[in-house]
Each structure stands twice: as C-alpha cells, then as structure tokens.
Amino acid sequence: MKRNLLLTPGPTQVPPQLCEVLGRPIIHHRTPQFQDNIKQVVEGLKEVFQTKNDVYILTSSGSGGMEAAVVNLLSPGDKAIAVDGGKFGERWVELCQTYKATTIVHKVQWGKAPTAAEIKSLLDANPDTKAVFITLAETSTGVTPDVKAIGAVVKETKAVLVVDAVSGLAVQEIKTDEWFCDVVVSGSHKGLMLPPGLAFVSASPKALDLINKSSAPRYYFDLRECKKAQEKADTPFTPAIGVLIALVESLNMIKKDGLQNMFARYIHLAKAVRAGCAAIGLDLYPDPACSTNVLTAVRIPANIDGEKLVKTMRDTYGITVAGGQDQLKGKVIRMAHMGALDEYDILTGLACLEKVLHQMGHKFELGAALTAAQKSLNAK
Amino acid sequence: MKRNLLLTPGPTQVPPQLCEVLGRPIIHHRTPQFQDNIKQVVEGLKEVFQTKNDVYILTSSGSGGMEAAVVNLLSPGDKAIAVDGGKFGERWVELCQTYKATTIVHKVQWGKAPTAAEIKSLLDANPDTKAVFITLAETSTGVTPDVKAIGAVVKETKAVLVVDAVSGLAVQEIKTDEWFCDVVVSGSHKGLMLPPGLAFVSASPKALDLINKSSAPRYYFDLRECKKAQEKADTPFTPAIGVLIALVESLNMIKKDGLQNMFARYIHLAKAVRAGCAAIGLDLYPDPACSTNVLTAVRIPANIDGEKLVKTMRDTYGITVAGGQDQLKGKVIRMAHMGALDEYDILTGLACLEKVLHQMGHKFELGAALTAAQKSLNAK
Secondary structure, eight states: OOOOEEOSSSSOOOOHHHHHHHTSOOOOSSSHHHHHHHHHHHHHHHHHHTOSSEEEEEESOHHHHHHHHHHHHOOTTOEEEEEESSHHHHHHHHHHHHTTOEEEEEEOOTTOOOOHHHHHHHHHHOTTEEEEEEESSBTTTTBOOOHHHHHHHHTTSSOEEEEEOTTTTTTSOOOTTTTTOSEEEEETTSTTOSOSOEEEEEEOHHHHHHHHHOOOOOSTTOHHHHHHHHTTTOOSSOOOHHHHHHHHHHHHHHHHHOHHHHHHHHHHHHHHHHHHHHHTTOOBSSOGGGBOSSEEEEEOOTTSOHHHHHHHHHHTTOEEOEEOOGGGTTTEEEEEOOSSOOHHHHHHHHHHHHHHHHHTTOOSOTTHHHHHHHHHHTOO | OOOOEEOSSSSOOOOHHHHHHHTSOOOOSSSHHHHHHHHHHHHHHHHHHTOSSEEEEEESOHHHHHHHHHHHHOOTTOEEEEEESSHHHHHHHHHHHHTTOEEEEEEOOTTOOOOHHHHHHHHHHOTTEEEEEEESSBTTTTBOOOHHHHHHHHTTSSOEEEEEOTTTTTTSOOOTTTTTOSEEEEETTSTTOSOSOEEEEEEOHHHHHHHHHOOOOOSTTOHHHHHHHHTTTOOSSOOOHHHHHHHHHHHHHHHHHOHHHHHHHHHHHHHHHHHHHHHTTOOBSSOGGGBOSSEEEEEOOTTSOHHHHHHHHHHTTOEEOEEOOGGGTTTEEEEEOOSSOOHHHHHHHHHHHHHHHHHTTOOSOTTHHHHHHHHHHTOO
C-alpha cells in the first residue's frame, strides 16, 4: 500500500491516462498509421519548443540528444564555449572534449548562473567560436540562466546557441525562436511526463548550415538523416514506438492545459515548496536571483545526514526526492515540481519531508512547512 | 473491431502480460529498487545470449547497439571485414566506413549466406583485421549464415567476431560463448517481445581488450562507461525505464518456456508458413540451405503487385507483414514468426494472405495454404 510518488528531476510521474496508452499493443512504425503519429508529435513539439524550426526525434535518453548536437555541429578542432556550473554543464564540456572540439570551459560557481556579459566577453575574445553550450535548468544546482539575454548576445556572432532544455522544456519558459536558440535539446521523461526513451533536437537555419558543413563522423545521431526521414514522416532507425504514440496524447494534454498556464502552475508549486522549506529552516541552495522553478534545491541542516533523509523518504514512505551530487552529496535535497504533479502532491512531499526530518532530530514545529505551503498555494 | 496482428520482423507483438507491465507507473532509476531490475535483466540476458560475458544495456534502437560495437572496437584506420548480403549487412558497412575503418566489404548475393571458407580466405589475406561483422538473421532476405563455423575461423585470428543478432536473439540458436562470438548485439523489440527502446551488447575478454585500446571518440555509446556503471547495477545515462522493467518479466517468460523450446516453436511455425506458401505457389526467396526461421520471405507471382498486397492486408484487414526492400521492393513479402505468436496467429496470417491474393486474381484453391500449414503444424 506504499505510495510511489516521484518528486525527482526526471523521470517524472507518468499520469494514468498516459500509462494507459503505454500499455496498449504497439503498431508497426513503417505504416501510414504510425506516420500520422510522427506528424502529430512533430507539430506538437514545435508548439512546446515555440519554434518554426525542425524538431528531430531520436531514440535515446536526453544525453543522446546532447551528443547529437555536438557531433552534428562541431568538426574536430572547432572552437566551442561550454558553460559548466553543474553536472549537466559538465556533460557539455565532456561531450565537446570527447569529440575533439577546442573547448573553452566557462566555469561558473555552483548555485550561480552564467551571464550574457560573460558570454559576450568570451565571444569577443574568440570570434571563431562555432557554438555556445548552456543549460536551461541545471538540475544539479537549481539554477537557470537568462537564456533570452544570452541569445541576444550569441545571435550577433557566427556562433550558434545550443540549449540543454532536457529538464526545462514544457516546465519553464523557453522561446526557441524569439530568444534565438539555434539548437534546443529535450527528452520524453521530464516536462513531457513520459518514461525515458526519446530525445528531441531542434535546429535553426543557422544550425542546419553548420550541420551540413560539419566533417565529424556520425551515423545513429546524424541529424541530416533525421531531416531527410522526417520529410517523409519517418525516422532513420526504429523509434521508441510505444513512447512516441503516448507522446501524441501527452502533447494533446499540454495543448489543452495551455503552455503558459503550465508554466504558471509550476511557479505556483515552486513558491509553495520554498515557503514550506523556509518555514522549517531549510535554505534555498541556489542564488534566488537565478533559481529555476523546475525544482527546489535546499540545504540540509549540518546535523542531518541528507543521504539518509532521501533514503528514508523513499524506502520507508515511497516518496522519491533527489539528493545532492558531487560536492553537494548529503548536503542538499532536490524536490522537483514538474510533470504530472498538483498541489496535493507537493503537500504530500513536504509532509514526508517534515516527518523524516522530525524523526532525525531536526527541531521545528510539525506542520510548519505544510502551513506555509498551504498559505502560499491559497494566496490571492 | 479490426485485428492488429504484427507478423513483421520487428517490432513484434507485445503480449498482454507485458503490455500490463508497460502501463504501470514508473520508478526512479537511481534507486535500489531499480538496481534490482538491472541485476535481473543482466542475469536473464546472459542466459538468452548463452554467455558468461558482460552484456551491456543501451537506450537506443538496435542500430545504436551496432554503432556501439563499431565505435568501441575500431580506431580510425583499423581494418574490418563487413559482410553485406542485405540491408542489415549494408548497415555494418556504412557504420565501419562512417567511422573511418579500412573496410573490406564482402558482398554476398541476396538470398545467399557468407561461408566460413570465404571469411577464412579474407582473414588469411588480411591478418591485420581487427573485427569481422556479420548478421545472424538478415531479415531483408531471410538468410542466416553458419555462425558457428565462422566463429571457429575467426577465433584462430586476432580479429573479433561481431554478430548483429538484433532480429535473431531468443528466436534462433546463437551460442555466444560456445561459438566464439565476441560481440553480440540485440534489441528489445524482436525476440524479447517488447517495444523498441533498448539495445544490448555483449563483449568477450578479447573484445574488451580492443575496446580498452580503441582511440575512437565515444560518449553516449561508450562501453567502458557501461562496464563501470554495470558493476554498480547502474547505467551511465537514464535508461528506458519502462521497457527495462518490462524486460524482467519478458525474460522470466522466456526462462519459463525454455530457450530450446522457443527455438523449436519458431522452427515449427516457420515450417508451417513455408508449407502454406508453397501450396499456393509462393516460392521461398532465400536459398533453403541458409534460410532463417525468424521469418519467411517468399516471391510474389509476377502478375501481383507485392506492395499493394502488403498494404491491403494491413490497411483493410489489420494484418501487418513486411514487403521487400530495395531490389526486392514489390517482389517478395516477408512474414515473421517471432515473438509472442502461436500457430493460430500463423494461420490467421496465411488466411489473410490467401484472401488478398485471391482478390488480386492469383489462381489457387482457397484453403490450400491453410490446409498445408495445418498438416505441417499437426504432423507427428
């Protein structure tokens, strides 16, 4: 009878109506029936990406989509700027270095965001830069940069702006075209509320130009082949059929809710979680000026073992939140508020957090987090 | 009320008990609960691969697994022999060439199999060959080579033998260890009866040695990282959680049925389909001496449009078989007998084939294919 609630920054909860679709018998992918699904998915993704650019479908996790961006845009020796302010920024660096790009690593203190001014000065000093890699929602730290301002800087150069929006898409605002994001990468298992298995990559004309010129070898992740196939409502290789069919329904749900309403809902949930955490003495980890609403990362009191806290919430009570990674191991917990969650799920998460912190000896008035969150949720 | 029967060489039918698992809410992948699933999957896969080697899990289609084999085994410039006797052999060639291997293409006439003697003479002439790439069940032509004999030849050299068993694993015999197959690649959506989304790659000590020495850049498909992660019952990147959890159940079903019983069942079904086709004048396309029991490829009479036949069976009657590819377009149909199929499904497929051929003007006695298949199915 134990609850199974995912308050994690991916995978997120799969709502029952999508579970139902995932449990249906599958169909063959080289059929007009499936082509119809591909067309609907591409149209729906373009709306969520807020783009007129192509959006390609890959069968992989989000990191496969990130690899696709790197191997399609950069030839060995090309110069790239990769922003590293957490685990996912680090992944851009590793990818660029693995594929032999001349990589300028822009290290940002964990909890802080890179600024447009910093990117501008790096681009001024390196006018031969081919691509700038950033992260929309750096879930290891809870940070989001000002993508719009960075886009305005990058668009004045020859470089393309590549945004890892694996965790941010359909959760927080990203205007691919208006903000001049040339390549945006996402996945099925975050804001799109499905199991992992599909990645998505958008490409602007400026990006397509680089993609066509790049000499880097690529096959499974070759976006040129994706483009060709998609013109026939096809994919170069067998796609994750089950997830793709469910994605049609997920995109319909998002359309019905309205993207802006969803963003507002996540902000609403994030505020409540933060109010709740503050009421029991848990401080926000990232600089509040650049914190993402995708999740809340809070510091754990020094006398509490953060790893044990996460483990007990999950293994004893069935509520899964994320712990800290690397330098933050045991020091923060990260409670996501994205995907198919409502305010009662958030209150459930806070109630469990209160319960376990109480058991572990942290001093606060039981109910304080719930009360603060409830007041935030019902504020005018 | 239209039937949805997949008699295609991937994806295959997903049986109801696996659909049920796929429709369950998912769990987080960095948890002891999920680690337990990974352990069970790895153990179960080793039994199906008939190996003591590591078997790594990738989130991709089967072609991603093939790419993993190439980029992990071969450094640019390394010599490889790739057997090309159909669409999937061609994929090995394209992968080897894309990643700059010095590729010896061993062209085999469609419908024929490469022989161990041919491989031996190529290896004798090219003692610096690093890897030999073959296909267990070349589904474009219906051919299977003598993998055991080829393994015996390759093991005497420095080269590793790499087998694309995407379509063959758990359907026809492949003894990874006994036959000296250093790397075997497969996927979730064929003999394992699940939707596409996962690929599997086994690696012998001889292969691991090459993998560790290779200088080719790789990240998403880096098998060294897979090995490290798997030692902690983990994967380097977020896996296709839903499919992986269902795979535990699929592997249990296979274990309960018994691998040898399953192989016998597929042979039994293949014989019946071939008897049925022969009875209505459809000749087997591949050389019978090397035909795989994974599917039956038969020639369509010259006066019948094979593409229309496939389309009508699928769109009017809901029975999906595959048509011919490339040079065989419109000239053959391919009816798979793998995955969750029984003799009644086979009879259903033949009944629909009879119906549409009859409508299209092919002359034969209605019921002849069914009768021949029924006799084959019930022969002592």
